[in-house]
Amino acid sequence: MRHFTSVNDLQDLDGALKLAFELKKDPYKYQNLGKNKTLLLVFFNSSLRTRLSTQKAGLNLGMNVIVFDINEGGWKLETELGVIMDGDKPEHIREAVPVIGQYCDIIGVRSFARFENKEDDYQEKILNQFIDYSGVPVVSLEAATRHPLQSFADHMTIEEYKTKPRPKVVLSWAPHPRALPQAVPNSFVEWMRAADYELVVTHPEGYELAPEFMGDLKPEYDQMKAFEGADFIYAKNWAAVGDYGKILSKDRSWTVSERQMAVTNNAKFMHCLPVRRNMIVADEVIDGPNSIVIPEAGNRLYSAQAVLKMILDELK
Numbered sequence: 001m002r003h004f005t006s007v008n009d010l011q012d013l014d015g016a017l018k019l020a021f022e023l024k025k026d027p028y029k030y031q032n033l034g035k036n037k038t039l040l041l042v043f044f045n046s047s048l049r050t051r052l053s054t055q056k057a058g059l060n061l062g063m064n065v066i067v068f069d070i071n072e073g074g075w076k077l078e079t080e081l082g083v084i085m086d087g088d089k090p091e092h093i094r095e096a097v098p099v100i101g102q103y104c105d106i107i108g109v110r111s112f113a114r115f116e117n118k119e120d121d122y123q124e125k126i127l128n129q130f131i132d133y134s135g136v137p138v139v140s141l142e143a144a145t146r147h148p149l150q151s152f153a154d155h156m157t158i159e160e161y162k163t164k165p166r167p168k169v170v171l172s173w174a175p176h177p178r179a180l181p182q183a184v185p186n187s188f189v190e191w192m193r194a195a196d197y198e199l200v201v202t203h204p205e206g207y208e209l210a211p212e213f214m215g216d217l218k219p220e221y222d223q224m225k226a227f228e229g230a231d232f233i234y235a236k237n238w239a240a241v242g243d244y245g246k247i248l249s250k251d252r253s254w255t256v257s258e259r260q261m262a263v264t265n266n267a268k269f270m271h272c273l274p275v276r277r278n279m280i281v282a283d284e285v286i287d288g289p290n291s292i293v294i295p296e297a298g299n300r301l302y303s304a305q306a307v308l309k310m311i312l313d314e315l316k
């Protein structure tokens with residue numbers, strides 16, 4: 001594997017999952033693999049889990065790791081080609097990326113959807129410039145349309161907690177005060193379909209995810225019906241795709257509470273975090289015995305380590 005931007009970059013999903021569990025059992029097994037190799041993590045947006053788990057993943061593989069919060073200390077970057085740069089942005093991404101690429105062996109980049117222009121976001125204009133111009137492998141740390149390291153950790157978590165071979169997994173929209181990207185739900189849907197679980201997606205009308213992620217899967221608009229018999233509830237807010245980036249509902253009847261959890265098959269509760277309590281999920285659920293959000297976040301370390309290991313294997 002050269003770049004990691006979606007589940008489609010893995011040649012062998014089961015093999016990748018096995019590797020992640022192998023690393024969870026023995027995190028220092030490949031501690032010499034990354035010797036004298038540098039991982040440079042570029043953040044255009046905030047992060048707790050991705051920053052720390054990916055940094056630790058590199059360290060566990062013996063890599064040197066540099067974390068660069070590009071908005072704090074870097075030059076403000078122009079990302080459009082052909083503009084006259086007479087504004088507030090002193091540097092162009094076209095130079096910044098190949099320069100960064102000379103200082104490392106693998107780049108990780110976090111660049112959220114900007115919600116300025118749907119085409120720019122859905123064509124992954126920023127991530128693709130890193131792939132095209134850096135000269136080194138690129139790992140998505142959440143780009144405009146996907147968050148694959150999160151989905152990989154989610155897959156690990158479901159494998160660990162499932163009590164039947166093909167559990168029913170429900171992705172539920174939940175309310176949030178600000179417009180959030182579709183990267184987490186897109187990526188989750190794409191990954192769960194590849195993992196071949198029984199997947200149900202539920203949200204209010206108007207929140208339909210893009211067809212390239214849903215495929216022939218149809219949403220269930222009745223949240224209670226979606227939750228019936230579920231083994232896993234995965235809550236997440238996202239802004240509208242059609243009416244791009246808009247908040248169409250803040251209906252707190254969609255907040256995941258005991259009322260909905262009661263009709264599930266004693267479902268586990270998942271969320272990528274950070275989560276707004278009593279908007280996305282009621283305290284009683286996230287603090288309850290079926291909440292697995294903390295071990296889910298713990299698995300971020302091993303999904304990142306598995307991905308870096310696979311890339312390092314091909315660098316040698």
Ligand code: AN0
Pocket residue numbers: 112142147180181182183184272273274
């Ligand atoms: C981000 C999102 O929804 O994409 C990151 C989640 C991992 N969440 C927030 O901005 C709150």
Ligand code: CP
Pocket residue numbers: 046047048049050051142150272273274
């Ligand atoms: N889940 C996740 O990616 O968290 P951070 O935004 O804190 O990295």
